[in-house]
Amino acid sequence: MTTVSSHEIRRVGPRFGAEVIGVDLTNAVDPDTTDQLRRALREHKVLVFRDQNLTPDQHVEAVRIFAEPFDHPTAVKDTAHPLAYPYNVRHTGKASTWHIGGLWRSPAFAIESLSYAEVPELGGHTLWADLQAAYDDLSEPFKVLLESVSAVYDANPQNYAQGSKRAAVTETVEHPVVLRHPAGGRKGLFISTSALGLTGVTREEGKVLLDHLLRHASSPDYTIRFGWNPGDFVLWDNQATWHYAVDDYGDGARVYRKVIGVERPGGETGA
Template sequence: MTTVAPFDIVRTGPRFGAEITGIDLTGPLDDTTADALRQAFRDHKVLVFRGQHLTPDQHVAAVSVFAEPFDHPTAAKDPGNPLVYPYNVRQTGKASTWHIGGLWRTPVFAIESLTYEVVPELGGHTLWADLQAAYDDLSEPFKELLASVSAVYDGNAENYAQGSKKTAGGPTIEHPVVLTHPTTGRKGLFISTAATGLTGVTPAESKVLLDHLLRHASSPDYTIRFGWQPGDFVLWDNRATWHYAVDDYGDGARVYRKVIGVEPEAGPVPQTRS
């Protein structure tokens, strides 16, 4: 345990992830505490705060400590605060793939966050993988190859809405497979299972490379896992990690709220091509 006044950081994995104890996010934070939390986020990439029971407004305020809350153009919105997006998996479906949020835009979301309201009695955990650590373990020749290619994704924000019936043939968007983090300067893989191909290589090479990257980055060597109780709050670095919601709880209930954060200078318009 590392003490950073006025809260404690309990590391949850050797590479990344931490639980923050001894802090109440339901009220305002002083500048010293806010600065220390931002440093903890840079260091650990995934932060969990247990038993916070944040209201929608408090959830937005908590995210505002780390980034600018984002007004998503297609997400269903909480009636009390348009920057909060409610999810009930019985209606919206489950996100049981390794993925990164906001791939339809450039830049992608800086952070994503969840407040849990209803969780299964058993199961329903969430996994994160450290894409920077996964990159570090690649060979130097392979890193050189990856630095020259991008991954192609669906660029239609409508296809990322809750319950969307995805339409094909729309604009696409490209993201480099190796991302230099704009805050820390650390390089990492930047890849999601939604990638449809890689630029600059043949289709056969693209398939081989994508299969290897997705398998490598999701290795247990790079992952942490959290279970949930109502009131828990989590936020993560969407540019350094990817995540996976484990679907092992059948038709059980899972209800949560999401707030997204972007850098203040980030524009909402994606760079797409037809």
């Protein structure tokens, strides 16, 4: 069955972020809606679909609208679908730092997505920050400097696995701190709190630059905030934003499923 929808893209912030009203992702969407959703992700960077209650299969197919679902080498897999990864923060721990997904690989993930099963009664919201807007507000001389700077990250995917004890860093990967987005070419910051350091500058300069960039990119000026109900589905552009799961709910429940998207063969995503 294919769902033909008359839907609304409702902005939730002045810079980015939107809720999609009137699209049922439990069924395949028509080609025109597919194109509109891809354009919406390019424009708004974070899309929220309320009350979807997706099965693992439906979650994977929803991500396939935008990118190629990714087989993570170390993630715990959902028994119902090998490309879906279940999380329960009571067992897996929380991700309460500003971060970008998949920095152990190059390129990093194109998109990430979550489908919520249980959420705390209060709290447990998620923040996103617009890294492209953060870049736009830098001075021109500073932008020129950053063009020659990269950040270094741990390249071992096992160190990002649920419940793993992080081993010593033995292999690293570098990502430029200014990323030209593969869809459209807009420049943005590309930096995460897991950065081990910066290249292209001295160690002392790198510490100062990294601290400034992390604080600047997480400024409230660039953020939006979403709260959740069971059944909600969210996906975001992992190459234009970073995110932070607010840890303000104690030992409350937070159970969700993740599906990751990467570039399709040829270096393109649906987004």
